[in-house]
Structure formats: structure tokens, C-alpha cells
Amino acid sequence: MAKTYQYCVAENWGKGFINHDESFRITFQSFPGNVWQVPAYNKHANLWIAKVAGVVKTRDEAQAIVDAEVQAAQAAWDALPDAEKAPAVENNTRPTDITLGE
Amino acid sequence: MAEYKGIHGTKIQNYTTDPDNPITGQVWYNETSQTMKFQYPTTTSAWSTGGNLNTARRSGQSAGTQTAGLFFGGVTPSYTAAVESYDGSSWTTLPATMNSARQGMAGGGTQTSAIGAGGYSPPAPGVRTLTESWNGTAFTEVADLGTARYRFGGLAPDNTSALVFGGNTTPGITRRAQTESWNGSAWTEVNDLNTARYGLRGAGVPGSALAFGGDNAVPASTGETESWNGTSWTEVADLNTARQSLGAAGTSNTASLAFGGASPNLSVTESWDGTSWTEIVDMATGREYPSGSGTQAAALATGGRVGGTVSSATEEFNSGIPVGAWSTGGSMNTARYNLGQAGTDNTAALAFGGNPGGTPEIFDGTELYDGSSWTEVNNLNTAREALAGAGTETAALAFGGGLQPGNTGATESWNGTSWTTVPATLNRSNTQSLQGGGTNTSALAFGGSGPTGETESYNGTAWTELADLNTSRVNTSGFGLSNTNALCVGGETPPITAVVESWNGTSWTEVTDLNTARDGLASTGVDNTSGIAFGGRTPSVSTVTEEWNGTSWTETSDLSTARGFLSGAGTSASALAFGGLSPAVSSATEEWTKPAFTVKTITSS
Numbered sequence: 001m002a003k004t005y006q007y008c009v010a011e012n013w014g015k016g017f018i019n020h021d022e023s024f025r026i027t028f029q030s031f032p033g034n035v036w037q038v039p040a041y042n043k044h045a046n047l048w049i050a051k052v053a054g055v056v057k058t059r060d061e062a063q064a065i066v067d068a069e070v071q072a073a074q075a076a077w078d079a080l081p082d083a084e085k086a087p088a089v090e091n092n093t094r095p096t097d098i099t100l101g102e
Numbered sequence: 103m104a105e106y107k108g109i110h111g112t113k114i115q116n117y118t119t120d121p122d123n124p125i126t127g128q129v130w131y132n133e134t135s136q137t138m139k140f141q142y143p144t145t146t147s148a149w150s151t152g153g154n155l156n157t158a159r160r161s162g163q164s165a166g167t168q169t170a171g172l173f174f175g176g177v178t179p180s181y182t183a184a185v186e187s188y189d190g191s192s193w194t195t196l197p198a199t200m201n202s203a204r205q206g207m208a209g210g211g212t213q214t215s216a217i218g219a220g221g222y223s224p225p226a227p228g229v230r231t232l233t234e235s236w237n238g239t240a241f242t243e244v245a246d247l248g249t250a251r252y253r254f255g256g257l258a259p260d261n262t263s264a265l266v267f268g269g270n271t272t273p274g275i276t277r278r279a280q281t282e283s284w285n286g287s288a289w290t291e292v293n294d295l296n297t298a299r300y301g302l303r304g305a306g307v308p309g310s311a312l313a314f315g316g317d318n319a320v321p322a323s324t325g326e327t328e329s330w331n332g333t334s335w336t337e338v339a340d341l342n343t344a345r346q347s348l349g350a351a352g353t354s355n356t357a358s359l360a361f362g363g364a365s366p367n368l369s370v371t372e373s374w375d376g377t378s379w380t381e382i383v384d385m386a387t388g389r390e391y392p393s394g395s396g397t398q399a400a401a402l403a404t405g406g407r408v409g410g411t412v413s414s415a416t417e418e419f420n421s422g423i424p425v426g427a428w429s430t431g432g433s434m435n436t437a438r439y440n441l442g443q444a445g446t447d448n449t450a451a452l453a454f455g456g457n458p459g460g461t462p463e464i465f466d467g468t469e470l471y472d473g474s475s476w477t478e479v480n481n482l483n484t485a486r487e488a489l490a491g492a493g494t495e496t497a498a499l500a501f502g503g504g505l506q507p508g509n510t511g512a513t514e515s516w517n518g519t520s521w522t523t524v525p526a527t528l529n530r531s532n533t534q535s536l537q538g539g540g541t542n543t544s545a546l547a548f549g550g551s552g553p554t555g556e557t558e559s560y561n562g563t564a565w566t567e568l569a570d571l572n573t574s575r576v577n578t579s580g581f582g583l584s585n586t587n588a589l590c591v592g593g594e595t596p597p598i599t600a601v602v603e604s605w606n607g608t609s610w611t612e613v614t615d616l617n618t619a620r621d622g623l624a625s626t627g628v629d630n631t632s633g634i635a636f637g638g639r640t641p642s643v644s645t646v647t648e649e650w651n652g653t654s655w656t657e658t659s660d661l662s663t664a665r666g667f668l669s670g671a672g673t674s675a676s677a678l679a680f681g682g683l684s685p686a687v688s689s690a691t692e693e694w695t696k697p698a699f700t701v702k703t704i705t706s707s
Contacts, residue, residue, distance in 0.1 A: 012151060012387075014151060015153050018386050020659075022150075023383065024423070024425070028384075028387075031408070031409055032408060066409065069411060070410055074410065076179065077410070080179070081224075083228075084179075084224060092177070092179070094410070095410015096366060096409075096410065
């Protein structure tokens with residue numbers, strides 16, 4: 001089955017990293033670890049990856065990067081004092097696992 | 103599955119030719135070409151990345167605009183009192199801090215006058231009534247809220263007026279409906295929300311506000327929306343995507359924006375028009391607990407949490423962005439500037455003459471563009487630079503220019519294969535750096551070195567002097583349909599000018615200026631009611647592109663290569679930019695495309 005997405009690692013440097021035209025043409029999704037998901041087989045997505053010097057990753061490689069980041073965030077949350085965890089501050093919930101699309 | 107008729111109330115219409123004035127979003131079937139067609143929007147909305155926060159965090163409070171913003175408090179995951187200001191490009195950490203670090207406040211304001219009320223910070227119970235006022239330099243504690251709470255909705259034009267509503271208290275979860283109004287010195291309780299909730303957001307001003315989203319039950323997010331008229335809340339249409347911990351921007355109960363939220367890491371953006379929410383473009387960084395500021399048309403999303411990790415990402419939302427873009431085309435065989443041009447669109451253009459940047463400074467080469475590459479064809483009879491051109495790639499006119507030294511008023515006609523020098527010459531003595539438009543049998547020459555406002559009309563046989571431009575200028579640009587219809591755009595008087603004039607066959611009339619004054623720019627279009635202008639010098643070389651609709655200029659997508667003294671051909675929907683100085687002599691070609699239709703062919707599979 002043809003893949004829907006492609007992944008790369010690129011650090012968001014801020015202004016100009018994604019401009020309006022790229023945003024209009026490409027559906028972006030970012031994940032922990034500077035992992036970016038963009039459409040596969042897409043000329044504009046390929047041009048954007050080149051512009052930001054993105055390092056292309058397979059879906060499994062990208063998943064491993066995201067998993068490591070989420071696990072670190074989960075460990076940091078686990079180490080918080082009980083007073084800063086739910087239910088007293090219920091919006092400070094434990095980070096949840098993320099599964100990337102194919 | 104929903105059918106088109108069920109959604110729109112009508113079946114798709116069949117036409118033998120495309121309708122004259124399709125509305126945005128209209129779908130029809132062209133029986134002649136056997137294709138389904140869709141009217142593309144002429145403008146769009148989009149998010150783009152802004153400068154990153156210096157301190158990544160979530161659940162802070164925003165104030166201000168997309169170009170003058172403020173952000174304070176939040177969770178890093180430690181509680182922070184840090185304050186940062188935004189200038190449209192980057193965030194700067196200010197020396198001032200809040201008196202009390204906390205998250206989940208409500209408030210707003212401007213970069214120099216803001217308020218943050220309530221919120222949460224340990225130790226337990228942690229829920230605050232504390233209100234702090236920002237004067238552009240420091241936060242000062244002012245009168246407390248009547249009801250301690252956090253994760254509530256709010257809005258504030260500045261530090262003298264605000265409205266806050268909903269929220270949560272601890273221990274456990276106690277959803278609140280209370281609304282309080284701030285007059286600059288005290289909070290007053292006013293009418294409650296209809297639905298108690300927390301994790302909601304608000305937008306507007308104290309006399310015209312909107313409350314939306316949040317958590318109103320366990321475990322459930324809501325899309326419920328309520329409109330505030332200055333006195334009471336009324337339930338109106340829900341968000342399409344129920345959510346809590348979202349971001350918001352807006353100026354009234356008829357113009358608001360909702361973005362992001364949980365659960366979790368939503369990127370969905372919805373726009374409110376006073377009646378309903380419409381889903382529009384997604385954020386690039388889906389997130390929960392972002393903070394929002396600005397307006398429905400120009401908003402800022404700041405910070406938040408992505409996959410359990412606090413974020414420094416900022417995104418800027420803009421609506422009304424013209425649809426159109428430059429892409430790289432095939433390079434010219436000979437780099438040059440001050441060249442002549444003719445053409446139809448971004449697949450068919452002619453480049454001739456110019457200055458190749460060496461010795462001699464004049465050139466006779468002609469090249470033809472086919473949509474992907476330039477091919478050398480027969481040369482001009484008279485090598486020259488700073489000349490003007492008119493017509494198409496199969497029927498062009500070259501006239502005037504500099505010989506370095508000296509000038510020429512010589513006129514040559516292109517028949518698709520070769521140039522023929524015609525008997526007619528320009529009447530003027532100084533023929534350099536002029537501009538032209540029209541066809542090879544009905545052309546106009548105007549402006550030029552001096553600077554001059556001289557205008558001459560060509561009828562296929564002879565040049566005739568007519569009324570001058572109101573503003574004499576050199577290094578101008580322009581285009582036109584014929585010798586009775588043209589537009590003269592920018593140039594140098596000196597100084598560099600933004601002045602634009604329209605020709606009706608008899609006289610020039612000044613019309614709306616360019617937004618960015620430039621000389622050495624290029625412009626192209628079908629007639630004096632539709633075109634684009636691009637590149638040039640401000641005096642720095644520029645990438646700026648502006649679109650002309652017959653009434654006003656609108657900035658649109660920039661060229662990739664900044665340059666002056668370039669040339670262009672085509673229309674406002676399909677154009678070509680080529681050559682120029684950037685500041686090196688350039689052979690770069692860029693293709694402009696602004697889709698009028700996106701065509702989808704019906705297949706049986």
C-alpha cells in the first residue's frame with residue numbers, strides 16, 4: 001500500500017520556517033523530537049524538506065524518536081511532586097503515547 | 103455517504119462552456135471538455151511559523167497583536183512568572199516578571215496595557231483570586247477576583263476593562279459559570295454562563311464577547327458556544343470540533359477564531375461569523391493549552407503542549423492571503439538586465455536585447471520561452487539595452503533603447519521567426535529606459551531617462567506624440583492592451599516613486615499608488631484593470647509582488663530572487679519574471695501561477 005505520509009527531523013527556527021504559501025499547500029503535523037509529518041509523493045512537501053534541511057526518516061525511525069521524547073516527558077511527569085499532579089491540577093496530566101500514521 | 107445535492111440543495115450543473123462568473127466553491131461539469139471544474143478561492147487563510155518563545159511553556163496568558171504581543175506566566179513544567187514581548191518576528195524576555203508565577207489565568211490587553219487574573223500555582227489549594235495589571239514596564243497587584251478560579255475564559259482590551267467567565271476550583275473539579283467584569287479598579291459579578299465549565303476560551307470585548315469550548319462533564323469536552331451582549335449570555339451554534347484547553351482570538355461576538363486544544367494536540371482552526379463556526383486551515387503544530395491573541399484576521403498562537411512536552415512554537419494566522427505563487431523556471435541562456443519583453447503567459451514569452459554585464463554593454467540576442475526552457479532564436483537587427491517591448495511571442499515590437507554610447511529610436515517587428523526594422527522611429531531624442539505596452543500594431547511608449555513623461559502612440563505605421571505622464575519618470579514599468587489602454591507603474595522621478603497612472607487613449611490619470619515604491623521593477627497584465635508588479639529597487643533589490651485589480655494594489659507572494667531591472671510577461675494569473683540584477687546579472691526565471699480553476703477529470707475508477 002502506498003504510504004500517506006513522509007517524515008523528517010528539522011528544528012523549527014521560527015519565522016520563515018513554514019511560510020503562508022507552504023502552509024496553504026502542505027498539511028503539516030509536528031511531533032516531539034522535531035519530527036515533522038508531511039504528505040508523501042508531494043512536490044511542495046519535498047521542496048519544503050529541502051528548504052529546512054530536514055533529515056528524512058522512515059515512519060519507524062520517526063516513531064522511535066517520538067517515543068523517546070514522550071517517555072522522557074512521562075518520566076519527568078512521574079517525578080513531579082504529588083501536589084502538581086492530578087487531580088489537584090487536572091490539566092497537568094501524564095503525557096500520553098503517540099502513534100504516527102503510515 | 104452524503105451526496106452533493108443533499109449538502110447544497112441542487113445537483114451539479116452541466117455547461118457547454120464554463121460559466122462567466124462562478125462563485126468560490128462552485129462545482130460544475132463542462133460537457134465539451136468532459137471535465138468537472140471547481141472555482142478556486144481567490145484568497146485563502148493560512149498559519150505560518152513565527153519566532154519561538156525563549157521559554158517554552160503552556161497555559162500562559164497572551165495579549166496584544168500579531169506584531170506587538172505580550173506573553174506571561176505558564177508552566178515550563180515549573181510555574182513561571184517570565185514575561186516576553188513579540189515584535190512580529192521574535193520574542194524578547196523582559197526584565198520584569200509577574201509578582202506571582204502561575205498558569206491558567208484569564209485576561210488580555212495590549213503589549214503595554216494588560217491584565218492577568220486568577221490562575222493556579224502550588225501550594226494547595228493553589229487556586230488564586232490574584233489580579234495583576236501590566237503598564238508596559240511592570241506588573242502591579244490590583245483588586246482580587248470575587249471567585250478564585252483557573253482554566254477560565256476571559257478577554258481584555260487593556261488593563262482598564264475585562265470580562266472573565268467559567269473556570270475550575272479545587273479540591274477536585276468544580277465547574278464554574280460565574281462571570282465577572284473589571285472596570286480598572288474592581289471586579290463586579292454579572293450574569294452567569296448558561297453552562298458551567300472550565301478549559302474554555304473567550305474572545306471579543308466586555309460589551310460583545312464569545313465563550314466557547316471547555317469541559318462541562320466527566321469525561322467530555324464540549325463545543326458549546328455562548329454569546330455575550332454586554333448583559334447576558336445566549337447559547338449559539340457549537341464548535342464543529344468539541345474541545346477544551348484551546349486557543350482563541352477575536353474582537354467581538356461576531357468575529358472570533360478558535361484553534362488547537364485537547365484531546366490531545368488538535369490543530370483544527372475554526373472561524374466564527376456571528377452565526378456559525380466554519381472549519382478552516384489547520385495549525386502546523388497541533389497543540390493543547392496554547393494561548394491566543396490578535397484578531398480573527400491576524401492572530402497569534404503561542405506556546406502550548408505537544409505530546410506531553412511544553413512548546414516554544416509560535417504560529418501566525420492570516421486571512422485574505424491572495425492565492426498565487428512563484429516557482430522556479432528554466433534559466434535564460436544569456437544573463438542580462440534592462441532587456442525587452444513580450445509574451446502571453448508563463449509558458450510563452452520572448453526576451454530580447456539588454457545589458458549582459460560585460461563589454462559591450464548592449465546585446466542583440468533573442469530567446470523564446472516554452473514553459474520549461476529558453477531557446478535562442480534570431481537576433482535583433484540593432485543591439486541595445488534599456489529598450490521597451492510590446493506584443494506576444496509570435497508578434498512583438500521592440501523600440502527605443504541605449505547604444506552605449508548614444509540612443510536609438512529604432513523600431514523592430516517580430517513575426518514569430520525574425521525581426522524586421524520598420525521605417526517608423528520614436529520622435530523623442532532620449533529613448534533609454536522607457537516602457538511600453540500593447541501589440542506590435544498598436545503600442546504605447548512612455549517615460550524614460552531625463553526623466554521624461556513623454557508618451558508616443560504607434561499605429562503599425564508611425565509614432566505620434568501624445569499627452570505626457572503627470573509624473574515624469576525613468577526606470578518605470580508598465581503594460582497595456584493597446585495604444586489606448588495602458589498602465590504606468592512606479593519608477594524614479596527621482597526619488598523612487600509608488601505613483602501609478604492609467605492611460606485611456608487621450609490622457610494619463612493618477613490611480614492608486616503601489617504599496618511599495620520601486621524603480622527598475624517589472625509589471626505585466628492584460629489591460630489597465632488587471633496585472634501584477636514585481637521586483638525592482640527600494641533602493642535595495644526587492645522580491646515584493648503586488649497584484650492590481652483596477653482599483654488597488656494587494657501584496658501577494660514574493661519572488662524567490664530579489665532583483666531590479668528585470669522583465670516580465672503574461673497576466674495576473676500566469677506570468678513570467680526573467681533576467682535582472684540581483685545585484686549580479688541574473689539569468690533566473692520565475693513562473694507566477696494564480697489558479698482560476700482547479701480541474702478534475704471524471705474517471706470511472
